[in-house]
Amino acid sequence: MGAVRTAAYDGIHARRAPLLSRVVPYVFVCPALALLLVVTAYPFAYSVYLSFFRTPSESMRWTFTGLANYRAVFADPVFYRVVNNTVVWTAASTLADLVLGMIAALAVNNLRVCRGPVRAALLLPYVVGYVVASYAWLWLYQGDYGLIDGTLTAWHVIAAPIPFLSSLALALPALILTNVWKTFPFAMLMLLAGLQTVPEQLVMAARLDRASSWRTFWEITVPALWPVLVVTAMLLALQNFHSFTIPWIMTGGGPLHRSEIIANYIYNQAFTQLDFGLAAATSCIISALLLAFAVVYVRVLGRGASAR
């Protein structure tokens, strides 16, 4: 459809002014392209360049060191701890987003009254953003007068407040919960949009055949939602992988790097250790990983499209 329309519109000015019509699209794209080069292509290339240099912070004299920065990254035990944290953070957040998002989408979809207000209330954490989410949960997790610890001690569930954010084992899960609170509404919204495309006759037919709602869900709703589910999972995985703000504000990555994720790690290399070359090397490693992910993603989507 899109192709036919484009062709029809193209045809008009191709007949009138062939040369002009060939230039016009580039004129339209040009300003955006120029800015893209400044904010993406240049930083990308410069990062690769920088990653091969020793960049002492006290002088602007940079010396070529080959792969030394890369070797330094791979020799850093904290790097492996952070990669591990990032995998746990991304996988757990994305999975929880999808499960919670699906439950919310189904519940809202079946709602007869107050659908708008309920959807708005559920979207609120997404709208206010990462910064407000971080401070709100920092306050919830407060040891002495926070809602969680305060309530649990007042009800004598626990004898003493649990220091969630300074606990080696609980810091990362506590941050993941905050992240899920902030990001699950996106999954809900996407799946809610997807649910509108599930053929109602099929659901009705299954109900008439006395299929349980559990079976109807797995054998009709999920397959129909599958393309939306895959896209949502990919987008959320990327977004969660890119996260910086929640760990930075709530724990600073601590205690002992237990809640530090890759964006915090690169930021610290660049602006705490003031080692730009090292940060650039880590960025390049991450970029390579993400490019590989993108290739797989396009392949998977391509296969899905051809199968259909």
Next chain:
Amino acid sequence: MRAAREALRRTPRSAVLLGLVAFSLLPFAWMLTASLEPPQALYTAAPHLVPRPVTLANYASLLSPREQGVYFPRYFLNSVVVAFSTVALALLVATPAAYAFSRFTFRGKGMLMYGFLAQNLFPGVNFLVPLFILMTVLGLRDTYGALIIGYLTFSLPLNIWLLRGFFDGIPPEMEVAARLDGAGVVRAFVEVALPAAVPGLVATAIYTFILAWDEYLYALTMISSADMRTLPLGLFAYFSEGVPDWGGLTATAIGMSIPVVIVFLVLQRYFVSALTKGALKY
């Protein structure tokens, strides 16, 4: 498994929904309580959601400069300038590009579109060091300009992608008719296509605004002086002296949320369409 299934069936849907709504809203309620109470009440009584006694002192203090350099109105102004400029610049640059991607076929189109999309693949932190050096060289560090340019890393691909989707949804017949009547390409774009795309422009603007309002990483890196801080950075000032002032902090966080929540509630329909349509086009 069967037990779980049974339990699931017996739980009324409304209870599930109630739980989810409580999960979403409780953190806000808890902040609201703290922002409406005097500090003594906050730190002595057992946790409670109904503030007693109620005071607006925390909100009043937002409007008066305080000794440790917390100036809410200034942060608010900085955030407004940066967020609006980001929205305006992104729309200005992205709209013609998105139109070209939607309406024309030209050599290198596919590659260019993937070039814009590829930006989304990488975390903002990857562009940070080179942009920091660039802004230093240009003398733009610690200015609005550094943030507005830095925010293009996410606003540009988002705007191009969303707007292309919205243009795709507008039938080109009107533009074809205008062209046959002798209008130029630019006139067909400005006078015919743009008015039809207004809902898409509004949706895209809201989404960009919400992201720019919340942006933290670039602001943290590029801004060093207190009077240039945006709201997300301004919140940190409450931790400057040992014990955080939770009343002031929560009042600021709520003050910061109000504009985006109002924009969202008033224009919810547009925001939802931007979020779902843009993503489902991938």
